[in-house]
Amino acid sequence: MVKQFLMNLLLAFIWVALTGSLYFSNFYLGFLLGFFILWLMNRNEDDQRYFNRVPKIIGFILYFLYELVKANLQVAYDVITPRFFMQPGIVRYPMAARSDFEINMLSTVISLTPGTLIMDISEDRTVLYIHVMYLRDKDQFIRQIKNGFERRLLEIIR
Numbered sequence: 001m002v003k004q005f006l007m008n009l010l011l012a013f014i015w016v017a018l019t020g021s022l023y024f025s026n027f028y029l030g031f032l033l034g035f036f037i038l039w040l041m042n043r044n045e046d047d048q049r050y051f052n053r054v055p056k057i058i059g060f061i062l063y064f065l066y067e068l069v070k071a072n073l074q075v076a077y078d079v080i081t082p083r084f085f086m087q088p089g090i091v092r093y094p095m096a097a098r099s100d101f102e103i104n105m106l107s108t109v110i111s112l113t114p115g116t117l118i119m120d121i122s123e124d125r126t127v128l129y130i131h132v133m134y135l136r137d138k139d140q141f142i143r144q145i146k147n148g149f150e151r152r153l154l155e156i157i158r
Helices: 002-019 024-042 049-080 100-112 138-157
Strands: 089-094 116-121 127-132
Touching: 002 024, 002 049, 024 049, 049 100, 049 138, 089 138, 100 116, 100 127, 100 138
Parallel strands: none
Antiparallel strands: 089 127, 116 127
């Protein structure tokens, strides 16, 4: 999988060198073209993990950026208006993540989102305690984390 990723990066850099345009959008286009070329060359191979994970990683990054911007706007709006809309609360979140790496990644992603903070992890490592700044519905928040961050993250890692 690492070999295919490095080859994809090499193809993207070759694309940038051939076009002579050193912009992120051009690099991204070269990465997508390289991904397509590698997929065409390796579609009969048994190991397709790279070609399954890259779209999931890109989807996770876009989802995280969307949630990040949404949370930032919510906190910024609350700061600049005279009335506070905060409804703080602590949520007991049961995790599907089990390994140390999975728990660490999930807690980091949740903590990076403004308005949420990981307070503690249970002794048996099955529950996260999350402080939420805008908690309107506890069950909806748990579903949002479970179907959003955790599901997407575990699809990439596992």
